[in-house]
Structures are given as structure tokens and as C-alpha cells.
Amino acid sequence: MRLPVQDLINAYKNNVYAAAFSICKNCSDAEDVVQDTFLQYYMTRKKFDNEQHIRAWLLKVAINKAKNIQSSFWHKNKLPLDDYIETLSFETPETKELFEEVMKLPEKYRVVVHLFYYEDFSVKEIAKILRTTENNIKVRLSRGRAKLKEALKEVWEDE
DSSP states (O other), rough: OOOOOOHHHHHHHHHHHHHHHHHHHHHHHHHHHHHHHHHHHOOOOOOSHHHHHHHHHHHHHHHHHHHHHSSSSHHHHHOOHHHHHHHSOOHHHHHHHHHHHHHHSSSHHHHHIIIISSSOOHHHHHHHHHHOOOOHHHHHHHHHHHHHHHHHHHHHHHH
């Protein structure tokens, strides 16, 4: 027996999500597990006895995928940002504040600012790395600097 994937998603996505979340304790990881579980069902050629068999299989797969995430190297070795910042050494308190503000930037600005200022890549090199235009990198740098200027102005005015 095989049922259409969309029918199964409509019927069991909440059950699969709940099972994954109970193990992962993280929304984004649980959502990944749900997607991977239904993708695996779509790709498998397995025949099932009935709908209950499919439901049990989906939950078993979701639980195994969630456990795999929990035991992964990345998951075991990730640190919260504040803990990571504490492991770094900074020359001055201002340097630490600057780094913290850079890490708060949206990803598209943070990556460009990091590559330009911390890794000393040129605009041309960053454009190649990120597979975009040099003008796009210049815009991102400009906007990232503006956001940093605004954030640091507030932090340093408070002190």
C-alpha cells in the first residue's frame, strides 16, 4: 500500500513534528526532521500493509532522524554565542563590543563585514566567494557599516 505524500503530510505532519521536537527540543531541527521524514517516504519503494503501518513507519523514521541530529558532532559541539564570545580574547573592551555588534547583524551583512575586516579579503575576492557582484558586496558593506554605526552609537552613548 502506498498513499500520496501530500495526504500523509496533511494527516501526520503534526504527529511527526511532535515526536521530533520531543527529542530535538528545537523548532528548526524538528522542522528539518519532518521534511527529511516525508522525503524519505517519497523516495522509498517500500510497500506498507495499511495506513497504521505507514504512520508507525513515519514516526520511527522521525525519531531516528531526531536522535541522529542529537548525536551529531555539530550538535554536541555548538556553543551559545555568549559562551563563544567568552572564549575569544580582545585587545580592548571596545573591540569586544564591536565584535558582539557585528555578530548581531543580519547574515548577509555579517558575512561580508567579517570577510572584509576580520579576514582581510578584498571586495573582488568576497564577490567571488559569495558568487555575487562586486557592487552587491559594496552595498552590503555600506549597509552593514551603517547598522554598526547606529548600534555602536547607542551602546557608546549609554556609557
